[in-house]
Amino acid sequence: MSDQFPDVDNAALDALRDLMQEDYPLLLETFLADANVRLTQLREALVTDDLEAFRQAAHSFKGSCGNMGALALEQACLNAEKAALQGDAEAASSSYSRIRERFTRLQAILSC
Numbered sequence: 001m002s003d004q005f006p007d008v009d010n011a012a013l014d015a016l017r018d019l020m021q022e023d024y025p026l027l028l029e030t031f032l033a034d035a036n037v038r039l040t041q042l043r044e045a046l047v048t049d050d051l052e053a054f055r056q057a058a059h060s061f062k063g064s065c066g067n068m069g070a071l072a073l074e075q076a077c078l079n080a081e082k083a084a085l086q087g088d089a090e091a092a093s094s095s096y097s098r099i100r101e102r103f104t105r106l107q108a109i110l111s112c
Helices: 010-047 051-068 071-085 089-110
Strands: none
Touching (some): 010 089, 051 071, 051 089, 071 089
16 A cells, blocks of 8 residues: 655645744654654454544544644545544554554654
């Protein structure tokens, strides 16, 4: 499956940088810390086969990603949410792998 969305919306990041000014690094730090919490929640939900908890974590993560302009990660979270709603544990697990991959790419971009 090829990525249809870029990793980031640079215009959104620029707008956040302008809005937050000196607090922008704190915003990034907070987003990354929250993302790690969401990744843990997603993993734990898969381990316990709790698709509702998985859906909720994916939904919350999706919103954070949208706010940060993290387009590819937002889409991966949307796909994870849909998989959980459909009760498809295999698709949820695959979605989790894509979320981790996209988050790793995003971390590298935001670290620059």
